[in-house]
Amino acid sequence: MNEENIKLDITGMTCDQCATSIEKLLAENKGVQEAKVSYSKATCECSFDPSKTTKEKIINIINSTKNYGVKVEILENENSSYTQFDLIIIGGGSAAFSAAIKAESLGLSTLMVNDGLDFGGTCVNVGCVPSKNLIRAGETAYHATHSNFEGIRPKGVNIDFAQVIKDKKKMVATLQEKKYLDVVSDFKNLTMLKGWARFIDNQTIEVDGERYKAIKFLIATGATTNIPNIEGLDKIDYLTNVSLFDLEEKPVSLTIMGAGYIGLEIAMAYNRLGVKVRVIEFTDRVLRTQTPDISEALESQMRKEGIEMLPNFRAVKFEKQGNVTTIHCKCPDGSFTKFVEKGKVVIATGTNPHSSQLGLDNIGLDLTKHGHIAVNEKMETNLSNIYAAGDVANTPTFVYTAAFEGKIAVENAFTGTENKADYSSLPWVVFTDPQVAGAGMDEAQAKANGIPFEVSKLELKDVPRAIAANDTRGFIKLIRNSETDKLIGARIVAPEGGELIQQLSMAIKYGITVKDLADSFYPYLTLGEGIKLAAITFGKDVSKLSCCTS
Structure with missing residues (x-):
């Protein structure tokens, strides 16, 4: 008869009865031949028939209980070349x-293995934090030269571009350290290691020739810029957000190749900091994932600020001659043209998950057609001991969703909970000016899902706060289920519109009706009052109502 033995370190036991309970639980598994659990030693010694059960199943039985968990497998071979952990986090x-x-x-006991970007990942190093800092710097410069009031005439601005970038670098370094x-500096159970991890099997990784084992793994390696396969692109010293944000010489x-949210935020920030900007987008409009009215509002503002916008232009070849780059493009009418770039080319054509170098073929981990690790709502993969979270997984690509996913992945892996990620009311913001913000479905998504819906769209020219500020760019759009009156989606295009989206996200999450929104109190002369007016607009023309109407 085949027999294997394991020794496990058990957490959560408070008395001898706990040990007896675990023994009885394991005895229900037909493959377990004998289980001896010691409360005083906090261990479980178990022999089993590998043809009927596995070590992973035994560990999962214990981990699925409410109070007990397997902290670590105790290796009996002291000469083993492996270092053992409860959890290995890759990323x-x-x-x-x-x-x-x-x-x-x-x-x-946890090992965190990271390579590529510094610890902290995309957000703090080359993403959210530096980009929003430069966007704010650009806004400051813009408002020093532009006024919404005829009686106020700005006198201009003196931009020390190198100092702006140096300040950005200092801020990034500070936040990376502090946040x-x-x-984790005083964590007793965490080991941090620099290097690229590669799976040998589903319980073992190799980093720089050394091997490490764990009971559970979390893959959180993020994503990187998608570099399109275009002739000559690899010979022109292009930039991405990683390299652009550190460039101290203006x-x-x-x-900018690409008019998604990354390309648009870069375009607006650098244009306002005094850089001449051109945007080439191979689809028919900017921010293609959103409805056309949003694209039109953004493109109109960017053209107004002097940004050259080229939708429906497809780059087919790059040529470098000295310090000048020639970009050959196919035009919307099928003809070809050339653009000469004397400065830099920035690639902002989406992202690719960091999954190709992990040795996933060795373990049979399922990927999507775009290379993302396929996970369910609990961040589980097709392998029971491997989880994935963040941009490497097929989930929304936001820093706050990544953080949530990392947390619930560990909870689900080691505490037996079944926490799930529900993104049906997820709020998001594009930090252009005006900002674009959304939560829930738009009208196209509601139609695709067969939901009966109605749309209310309120232009900011009908919002008293916007009128008083002499800045009526944008709109507030609400989407409701026409049968239940519940809010199912919202889209906002407005200066600082991102500050409004959280309450609409909460309204979607908790089933608030449009009537509830219309009947609530809102401080007068706030942009938030526009939500009330947009809710009223489902049944009335607010342009014909008094400011005091409720």
């Missing part, structure tokens, strides 16, 4: 740190 960004914090609270490294000009 060093938001999902990874959130997972490490949760693991520490559970007393799990990431300092947070470029003469920028040609």
Whole structure:
């Protein structure tokens, strides 16, 4: 008869009766031949028939209980070349740190392996934090030269571009230290390792020739810029957000390839900091994932500010001659033209998940057609001991969703809970000016899902706050279920419109009706009052109502 033995370190036991309970639980597994659990030693010694059960199933039986968990498998071979952990986290960004914090609270021995970007990942190093800092710097410069009031004439601005970038670098370094490294500096159970991890099997990774084992794994390796396969692109020293944000010498000009949210935020920030900007987009409009009215509002503002917008232009070839780059493009009418870029070319054509170098073929982990790790609502993959979170997974690509996913992945893996990610009311913001914000479905998504819906769209020219500020750019759009009156979606295009979206996200999440929104109190002369007016607009023309109408 085949027999294997394991020795497990058990957490959560408070008395001998707990040990007896675990023994009885394991005895129900037909493959378990004998289980001896010691409360005083906090261990479980178990022999089993590998043809009927597995070590993973035995561990999962214990982990699925409410009070008990397997902290670590105790290796009997002291000469083993493996280092053993409860959890190995591959990656060093938001999902990874959130997972490490949760693991520490559970007393799990954890290894975090990271390579590529510094610890902290995309957000703090080359994404959210530096981009929003430069966007604010650009806004400051813009408002020093533009006024919404005829009686106020700005006198201009003196931009020290190098100092702006140096300040940005200092801020990034400070936040990386305070919000990431300092947070885990006193963790007793966390080991941090620099290097690229590669799976040998579903319980073992290799990093720089050394091998490490764990009971559970979390893959949180993030994503990187998608570099299109265009002739000559690899020979022109292009930039991405990773390299652009560290460039202290102000470029003469920028040609940005891509008009998604990354490309648009870069375009607006650098244009306002005094860089001549061109945007080439191969689809018919900017921010293609949104409805056309949003694209039109953004493109109109960007053209107004002097940004050259080229939708429906497809780059087919790049040529470098000295310091000049020639971009050959196919035009919307099928003809071809050339654009000369004397400054820099920035690639902002989406992202690709960091999954190709992990040795996933060795373990049979399922990927989507775009290379993302396929996970369910609990961040589980097709392998029971491997989870994934953040941009490497097929989930929304936001720092706050990544952090949430990292946390629930560890909880689900080690505490037996079944926490799920529900993104039906997820709020998001594009930090252009005006900002674009959304939550829930838009009208196209509601139609695709067969939901009966109605749309209310309120232009900001009918919102008293916008009128008083002499800035009526944009609109507030609400989508309701026409049968239940419940809010199912919202889209906002407005200066600081992102500050409004959270309450609409909460309204969607908790089933608030449009009538509830219309009947609520809103402070007068706030942009938030526009939500009330947009709700009223389902039944009335607010342009014909008094400011005092409710």
